[in-house]
Amino acid sequence: FLTGEENDIMMEAHKMSGYTLGEPFASDEPFDFRGSFITKRLSEHGAPFLQHRLTPPPEEVYTLHRKLAGAYNLCIKLGAVVRCRDLLEEVMENHVFDSHTIGSSKESQSTETSNAAEGNSAGNTQAS
Template sequence: MYLMQTDPNWSNFLYDEATQSINLIDFGAARNYPKRFVDDYLRMVVACANCDREGVVEMSERLGFLTGKESEIMLEAHVQAAFVVGLPFAANHPGGYDFRANNITQSLSNIGGTMLRHRLTPPPDEVYSLHRKLAGAFLACIKIGAVVPCRDLLLQVYQTYQFDD
């Protein structure tokens, strides 16, 4: 079972000053994800982080973001959006990704219109809750001016994750 609390609301968490840790206190928006989806989504995140166009397209088709019949305009917008989302996880941020110094939301907003006009299929159901959480986490990091070693964290997960295939 791959369970995640998907509500990015700050009131769902409690900061413990003594341990300097953040604790989840509300599981009301917890969602279960199929193992195959988690496997492919993790591969997609790594492809996004590595600016691997072929990997992004392949995983996007496997996950259902793309049909394989998209126009080049849509394909390019989708890949560019994936690369923007992958920026915090890219290798070129020694010391961590500085969420204060980058404008992910503006970059995605600029690409979003093209994707809406040219999309052939809606995103898979699983991603609505997952992307809501991801957007909330990014916005929280921007708000507090976080510098996060996202690449190191991603690689730590990726290298220890047990894929089914």
């Protein structure tokens, strides 16, 4: 949802939002969600998005934002103090990436185009 034509205000808001969202994962120390005022700080960075964005984010981004907001708000309400970095590292170590996750979409599209041009696409085989 960045076009490359954004002004400095928008880019700074994106940067600061990213830093703020990543704060619980930045340290090996437990993160105190209630004491962090993270939602207040995120909302402060959000105003420039409404004023300066050139294109809305894809629907998937809205879904991700809602899930993250719900998880952060639950941690705040519970007064959670969590070693977030440890949890993230555990998930990363145990996650099994498939070929669709690892390859870029441009590489996949290039391979599909190349296969189709050679007559090698699935369902396009001919018996001799």
